[in-house]
Amino acid sequence: MNWKNNPVEKIKDWESELADNHQNFIKAGLKLDLTRGKPAIEQLALADGLDGILQGNYLASDGTDTRNYGGLTGLPEARNLGAEWLGLPQEEVIVSGNSSLSLMYQVLHVGAHYGFGGTPWLQQSTPPEFLAIVPGYDRHFAICEKLGIKMVNIPMKADGPDMEMVETQVRRPQVKGLWCVPKYSNPTGNIYSAEVVDRIARLGNQAASDFRIMWDNAYAVHDHHEDAPELTNLMELCRLHGTQDSVFLIGSTSKVTLAGAGISFLGGSKANIAHFLEEMAYWTIGPDKVNQLRHARLLPDLAATKKHMQKHAEITRPKFELVLKKLEESFRDQEMGSWISPEGGYFVSFDSLPGHAKEIVRLAGEAGVKMTPAGSTFPYGIDPEDKNIRLSPTFPPIEDLSKAMDIFVNCVQLATIRRHLGEQ
Ligand SMILES: Cc1ncc(COP(=O)(O)O)c(C=O)c1O
Known part of the structure; x- marks a missing residue:
C-alpha cells in the first residue's frame, strides 16, 4: 500500500x-x-597480468621501440583495439595516455582556442554554447565551465536525450557541441535507442559547421550480462548522412584495466583526426607506448576484452x-x-x-x-x-x-x- x-x-x-x-x-x-x-x-587485480607482460620485448608489431619518443597516433595494435571498441576503421582512431577526460578537454580546448576550420569558438561574435544532457557527468560540465562555454540543459529520456529539444537548439549557430554518454549513461544507466542515434547522426546537417558531438563511450564494454544490448554505430550513420566531421568518439580502459594507468582512444573522421594531431604535436612528442603495448598484449582484441x-x-x-x-x-x-x-x-x-x-x-x-x-x-x-x-x-x-x-x-x-x- x-x-x-x-x-x-x-x-x-x-x-x-x-x-x-x-x-x-x-x-x-x-x-x-x-x-x-x-x-x-x-x-583492479584482474589486470595484474599487465605487470611484467612484456618480458623485455618492447617492440611493437611495426617494429617501433615503444620505449623511445614519438608515435603521436599510438601503436597500431592499440589503435586496432580502440577501433574495434569504437566501431571505426583503424586510421580513424588515435590512442593516448591514461585519461580520456584529458582528450575531451583537449578537443574542446582546440575548438575554443584554435577552431575547427573556422574562427575559434571563443572569438566568434556570440559566445559558444554546448548542449548538456541532464542528469549527466559532472566532469564534462566542468570542462565547459573552465573554457567559458555556456551550457543548455537537455532532459534525458528513457531512450536517450530529448531529441526534439536537441534539434531545435542545434539550429542556433552558437551551439558548438553536445555531450553524450550513449551506453550506460552516467548517471542514468540507459542506452540510446537506434532511432535516437540516427537523429544524432543527422545533427551535423542542421548545425554550424564547427559543431561537434562528444560521443563519450566510456562504458562501451561494461555489461552486467553477456546478452547485453548493442549500441547503434553512430559513425556508420554519420557516413550515410554525410556528417562524419560532426563527431568525436571517445573511450578508455580506465574501468577495464587500471583506472589510473589505462589507455584512452579518440576517434573521428580522417579530417578531424588530422586536425587534432596537428594541434596535439604542440603539447606532446608521443604517448606512453610501453603501456599501450602492455594493453594490446593483455587484450589483443574486442573478444578478449x-x-x-x-x-x-x-x-x-x-x-x-x-x-x-x-x-x-x-x-x-x-x-x-x-x-x-x-x-x-x-x-x-x-x-x-x-x-x-x-x-x-x-x-x-x-x-x-x-x-x-x-x-x-x-x-x-x-x-x-x-x-x-x-x-x-x-x-x-x-x-x-x-x-x-x-x-x-x-x-x-x-x-x-x-x-x-x-x-x-
Ligand atoms: C562518462 C565518463 N567519461 C569519462 C570518464 C573518465 O574517463 P578516464 O578515466 O578515461 O579519464 C568517466 C569516469 O567516471 C565517465 O563516467
Whole structure:
C-alpha cells in the first residue's frame, strides 16, 4: 500500500521510528562512501597480468621501440583495439595516455582556442554554447565551465536525450557541441535507442559547421550480462548522412584495466583526426607506448576484452543487484522516488520527489554515508528540481554497500515523510 494512504497518526509513528533509526546510525559512527565511480580493488587485480607482460620485448608489431619518443597516433595494435571498441576503421582512431577526460578537454580546448576550420569558438561574435544532457557527468560540465562555454540543459529520456529539444537548439549557430554518454549513461544507466542515434547522426546537417558531438563511450564494454544490448554505430550513420566531421568518439580502459594507468582512444573522421594531431604535436612528442603495448598484449582484441569484462561483471553485478533490490523493496509503489535498472555501467541514478535531494544527501552525511553532492549531475551544480542523486555501487565491499543502502533508504523515507507532515 502507498504510505500516503495511511492515517496521519500512523505516518507520524513511522516518522519517529525512522528518526530513531537515524539517531542509531549517527551513534554507530559509520564512515561509508557511495560517491566514487571507481573499480573495486578486486576489479583492479584482474589486470595484474599487465605487470611484467612484456618480458623485455618492447617492440611493437611495426617494429617501433615503444620505449623511445614519438608515435603521436599510438601503436597500431592499440589503435586496432580502440577501433574495434569504437566501431571505426583503424586510421580513424588515435590512442593516448591514461585519461580520456584529458582528450575531451583537449578537443574542446582546440575548438575554443584554435577552431575547427573556422574562427575559434571563443572569438566568434556570440559566445559558444554546448548542449548538456541532464542528469549527466559532472566532469564534462566542468570542462565547459573552465573554457567559458555556456551550457543548455537537455532532459534525458528513457531512450536517450530529448531529441526534439536537441534539434531545435542545434539550429542556433552558437551551439558548438553536445555531450553524450550513449551506453550506460552516467548517471542514468540507459542506452540510446537506434532511432535516437540516427537523429544524432543527422545533427551535423542542421548545425554550424564547427559543431561537434562528444560521443563519450566510456562504458562501451561494461555489461552486467553477456546478452547485453548493442549500441547503434553512430559513425556508420554519420557516413550515410554525410556528417562524419560532426563527431568525436571517445573511450578508455580506465574501468577495464587500471583506472589510473589505462589507455584512452579518440576517434573521428580522417579530417578531424588530422586536425587534432596537428594541434596535439604542440603539447606532446608521443604517448606512453610501453603501456599501450602492455594493453594490446593483455587484450589483443574486442573478444578478449569482452571475456575480461565478464570477470568484472561477476564482481559488480551482485552489487548492482543489491542496490536495486533495496530500492525495489523500499520504494516500489511508494511514490518516494524512481530509478532506471541499468544493464551495465557504473551508476544507479535515483530521483527523489522534487525538492528532496539536498536534504536526503545531508541526512545521509549526518548518518555516516558520503553521497555525491545533490546537484552535481547538472551544469553549474544546479538541479532545478533538486531530485537527482547518483549512487555508485562498485567501490565499497558488498557488506558496506548494504549498510550504506539501508541508511540511504532510511534517509529518503525520513526526508519525504517529514516534508509531507510539515505540509499537512
Ligand atoms: C562518462 C565518463 N567519461 C569519462 C570518464 C573518465 O574517463 P578516464 O578515466 O578515461 O579519464 C568517466 C569516469 O567516471 C565517465 O563516467
